[in-house]
Amino acid sequence: MSSIDQLPWTDSNDTLSSFMASMPKDVHNLIGGQSTYGFHEYVCFLDTTFYDMWLTCGDTWGLGLGLGLMASSLLTRLVFVPSMIYAQASGLKMKLMQPD
Secondary structure, three states, X not given: OOHHHHOOOHHHHOOOOHXXXXXXXXHHHOOOOOOOOOHHHHHHHXXXXXXXXXXXXXXXXXXXXXXXXXXXXXXXXXXXXXXXXXXXXXXXXXXXHOOO
16 A cells, blocks of 8 residues: 555645654664765754754843844854855856956
């Protein structure tokens, strides 16, 4: 029996299959604790880190959720500044290397 036969409403109501993602998994299909260094794991790590940073700014530092969101957004952008500077410098270098 396929999952569509069991849960026919997931196609129409659950476009991201979030309900299927929350269902219990087969233990043999889960990773054994070592990191896979995949893109999804990196995105989940950043999401968790920046969400926790927002709550830390809001609660621990006493800024509230509004100012905490602004402070954590600023800190998040500061984390990515080196990669943005490198990308801009590389793009400028490639632009200068083009023939006239």
